[in-house]
Amino acid sequence: MMHYQDIILLTLLFTKHFIADFLLQSEAMATQKGKNVWILCSHSGQHAALTLLILLFFTSPLPATAIAVAEFIIHSGIDYLKSNTRFFGRFKPPSREFFILFGVDQYLHALTFVAVLAAVPLL
16 A cells, blocks of 8 residues: 555656656767766766655665665666667667657656665655
């Protein structure tokens, strides 16, 4: 059974994702994260930092930091596979494959939020 804290946390994580992926992500991040590890880390770092900030309202610093580091690694992996031309980055809009893989990318990020919720020892 979900509690109101779970719903609030999930809502904040989805809002964070929208902010980091669509408002804070620069054009360089969007186009180069599959080619440049520093750009990829900068983008994933934004996600991890915002996740840490959110989690500090729900749990203590040690688990919040561990979960944020895990999200950094997972987010980096998902975005690298999506963006690198040796993998899924070879598909460009308006191809059907691009939009299917964009959906898969967003779905995997959403599953990450479910995993975060499961991993957070609420105060």
